[in-house]
Amino acid sequence: MANSIPDIVIGRLPIYLRELTRLAEEGKTTTSSQELGRRLGISSAQIRKDLSHFGEFGKQGTGYHINYLVDQLRQILHLTDEWPVAVVGAGLLGQAIARYQGFAHRGFRIARIFDNDPQKIGTKVNNLTIQDISELEETIQNADIKIAILAVPANHAQETADRLVKAGIKAILSYAPISLKIPEGVKISYSDPVIQLQQMAYYLIPPISQD
């Protein structure tokens, strides 16, 4: 069954989960697809349809029990335990990621960080010691890490991704501004601020007229 659910539906579940968690933090115990939709700018019908792929979570009149729905979404998304994550690249971005407080309680923990700069290797980011990237494969295999965040320069990204895949990594979040070749069975997600800015610039009136 799981295989038949469109990626775009899966893509929205974490958004629902994040907003439900915020509602719970605000002290609420129940919500509705209408309230959730209003807060997210998504139609309530869409939310109900997305959730209906996985079962019946709400009741006409009373809506959703937030804690229950949060638990269910965490199970669906495989977030009930913490995934250890390896960060590759300990530049400003890699360090910002390693120090980011937002992973806690959301299913992930930064378990390792690697760099190739002798000046950085052995120093600490938070409570993590920056490891030599030559230890990448062995460390990832021994620690059974399946998820990596790639924060290396573009010209090292493909080669590093290849090493991660060989070491057993199954999901990569890449901050390098290039498209990577990744084999079937490994998930890849990209974060490139320029791409996101360019996608929005299309809708804006240019700074200087082109005419």
Place this chain on the structure above:
Amino acid sequence: MANSIPDIVIGRLPIYLRELTRLAEEGKTTTSSQELGRRLGISSAQIRKDLSHFGEFGKQGTGYHINYLVDQLRQILHLTDEWPVAVVGAGLLGQAIARYQGFAHRGFRIARIFDNDPQKIGTKVNNLTIQDISELEETIQNADIKIAILAVPANHAQETADRLVKAGIKAILSYAPISLKIPEGVKISYSDPVIQLQQMAYYLIPPISQD
């Protein structure tokens, strides 16, 4: 005409532009939808269909002239001049963004950076002086800045977004892990690494079996 083009098509154009730029850097002068598709993991038919919304860019047999297509895509996406961008929040992430080399030649330049921390205000990030966030509205209006990157903590994000919108910002890239309420006519894009990791975790075998 422009209004009828689906957002998802617009969303792919920057990906094409980035890969075409890389091809040019590799010394190539022409390419094909097949080659582009292979490098991006997108079908060549999709690429041809996407581009056909904007005109005829390639020829049967010779394919695309890379420089010409790059120029056309930059015009379509309003990237022929550099958009000045304001970064709000000069923590590790805001500073990593401000120092990021990837904006140059891709249509954007970080023009201003703001924070509310007296320890940071007046210090420099690259060649930019961190400004007091109390100067936000006046600076943005005077410099006619339309695009902002939000790198403030979640609990300040909505209030800061409201201020940006009032100051005339038309597009926001937010790194705060919450959904923002933004009025019609303002574009919003989110970057939350945890959401991206959660979207991939669904497809992985959990670290510890749930059964």
